[in-house]
Amino acid sequence: MTKQADVVVIGGGITGTAILHELAKYNLRAVLVEQEPELAAGTTKANSAILHAGFDAPTGSMKARMNVAGNAMYHDLKDELDLDIRWSGSYVAALDDEQMAVLQELLERGNANGVPGLKIVSGDEMRKEEPNVSKDIKGALWAPSAGICWPFGLALAFAENAVINGAEVIRECQVTGITVEDGAVKAVETDKGTIETKYVINAAGVHADEISRLAGDDSFQIHPRRGEYILFDKTAQKDLVYSPIFPTPTKMGKGILVCATTHGNVFVGPNAQDMPDSEKDDTAVTIPGMDDILDKARRLVPNIPVGATITEFAGVRAVSSTGDFILGPSEKTKGLIQAAGIQSPGLTSAPAIAKYLVDGIVAETGAAAKTDYKKGRPAQPCFRMMAEADQKALIAKDPRYGRVICRCETITEGEIVDAIHRPVGARTVDGVKRRTRAGMGRCQGGFCGPRVTQILSRELNIPVTEVRKEMRNSYMFYNKESGGKA
Ligand SMILES: Cc1cc2nc3c(=O)[nH]c(=O)nc-3n(C[C@H](O)[C@H](O)[C@H](O)COP(=O)(O)OP(=O)(O)OC[C@H]3O[C@@H](n4cnc5c(N)ncnc54)[C@H](O)[C@@H]3O)c2cc1C
Structure with missing residues (x-):
């Protein structure tokens, strides 16, 4: 693969996906690369899921500014992107x-x-x-003003909206190098090939210091x-x-x-x-x-x-050596934009961080806002929350909604198939789980896990031995006859 982009975002957690969502509002070719098969596979999937009010961080710090602004932005985004948020205080x-x-x-x-x-x-x-x-x-x-949310759903909603507005998400794509010439970013090297670009946004979570070093900036560490x-x-x-x-x-x-x-x-x-x-x-x-x-x-x-x-x-929190979020252009490498050290309140701050960084790129490039930008994303069916008449109508239209796969949470085959074929669809068993709740109940997938695996195999047209739990190498089954080969 060799391709061109105006901006490459490294990392598909809440920070990277919120940035992609913001970039997709402008006439910019935006590409996000994530090393794992699913988005939100890093810290974004395992945290307290609280949209903090913003009284913890020192006044004037980036953390305080982004927290309070991000919390306010989620109030609008909740309706716009149909986000799973409850304003609980x-x-x-x-x-x-x-x-x-x-x-x-x-x-x-x-x-x-x-x-x-x-x-x-x-x-x-x-x-x-x-x-x-x-x-x-x-x-x-x-x-x-505090709330609780479903972090994976937030990241996915940002990515889905970005993709329907022309941005690209490349998964299982690990950044291995960044080409810098005359002090400026020229390309991102990945295990899938090269992406030529002038701007790289470093949203690689706990690995952001390593990405920064690849581009010649060793000014901070992440612990x-x-x-x-x-x-x-x-x-x-x-x-x-x-x-x-x-x-x-x-x-x-x-x-x-x-x-x-x-x-x-x-x-x-x-x-x-x-x-x-x-x-x-x-x-x-x-x-x-x-x-x-x-x-x-x-x-x-x-x-x-x-x-x-x-x-x-x-x-795992990404604790920065500076004690604050590290946001904005690198002082060492032109075109490298940092979104690093994003520990708590990173989830809350993500939309504000995205706006802050993308406003900077737009000011520098003069990129125009898209005139045909589409708000929202495709509706996600949720069978168990529907009225009985609506459930019956849905089953009549598509009998797969009449087959319950996860009994703990009442998740149907229709919902699982939708999760696989949505924009940035599920590729793994945990990807299905986080999009639909299949496997999130009392038995934790003990009963529905094998059936979800079969559905993934059928819908993605891959053998069962290639279905993974979540991460790149998390294969769950092997072929006894071939000694482990698929
Ligand atoms: C215990 C805990 C509790 C928390 N509670 C809250 C809370 O209640 N509220 C709140 O606002 N915040 C909270 N946070 C903070 C919040 O979870 C993080 O700030 C946020 O999830 C960070 O998102 P991110 O996108 O920056 O990083 P990540 O989610 O880690 O995403 C980085 C991504 O980059 C990818 N990546 C890394 N290297 C490469 C590479 N070489 N090539 C391609 N991809 C790469 C990774 O696979 C990963 O998916 C908490 C954090 C922790 C650990």
Whole structure:
């Protein structure tokens, strides 16, 4: 492959996809390359999924600016892109006078950052809204503008809209080099070939420092900090909490919270473990980590439904050596634009980061806005949420909607086939899971996994031995007769 682009975005997480969505509004040939078969395969798939209000980061920092702006932008994007967001508000809980003083600091910082509606409430006021929180909570900072979201769905929505507006997403395409001549970017080298371009946007998550070095800029490092979680079945303690409940923060982060997902599961986490730089992709979970999370979560909400645990997982924060997001043109290499060090609140900040960076490119190139730009994306059928009459009509039109594949979540074959053939469609079992919820229930895909594999094999026209769980080499079956060859 040799191709030309005006802008190449490296990394298909929330940052890269939000940037692609913004680029697609202009007459620019925009290409996003992602090394894995699915988008949002890095940190974007494993985090607390909170659209933060914006009182944590120091006033004036990029984190604070992008957080508050991004949170506001999601209010419009929710309808425009049909995003899975619930504006739940959030609490930071204090257990003693010292922590109450921290709440006051957060309130003042939040006001300075421009966060709307912050107020400190008493423990009793909080318990009226959240009856399951600890009686030891003395007071809390209430942030009405916070929300919870489905991060994979957000990234996918950005990418789908970009693709229907002419942008290109190339998956399983790993960047291996960046050609720089006379101090300026000329091309991106990948394991699929060369893309000639003048602009590269580095949104490679925990690997952003390595990408930057490929282009001759070694001005920062990214250190991995892992956070582990425990997720509970949605039938257990369904209404345990409505809003995210944070402890008062420490210098390691926002602390271990108790939260619900937009789909009604409860989860607890994350802890904060600094990892060696050689282990940026280590998302293993540990027994001491689980004990630590449960111990701290119970201080906020005593009745954690441990017996209903359905899975544990971990995500890795991209902690930058500068302490802030690194955004904008490299000072060393012309055409290299950094979107690096995007740790929390990166999910919340993504649309604001995208606008900030793309505005810079548009100002420099003079690119015109597309006159035929299309808002939105194709509607995604959700059988279980439909009225009975609509379900019957859909089955009459397409009998595949009458075959339930995932019984825990009531997901039909029709929805799975749609997920595979949508723009930037599912290529793996987890890709189907994250688009439809097939495999997200109590049995975690134990029953529907093989059937989803068969459907992927049939729809993608590949042998079952080539169907993967999620990542490039995560093959699940092998052919005994041929000694493992497909
Ligand atoms: C424990 C935890 C909790 C968090 N909670 C929140 C929260 O509640 N709210 C919030 O706003 N933020 C939160 N965050 C932060 C948020 O998750 C991240 O800021 C965000 O997901 C980063 O997205 P990204 O696109 O920059 O990186 P990623 O999602 O990691 O994407 C980078 C992509 O680049 C690809 N890539 C890397 N190298 C190459 C290469 N050579 N070639 C091609 N592709 C490449 C990777 O495969 C990956 O898909 C949390 C983070 C963690 C870890």
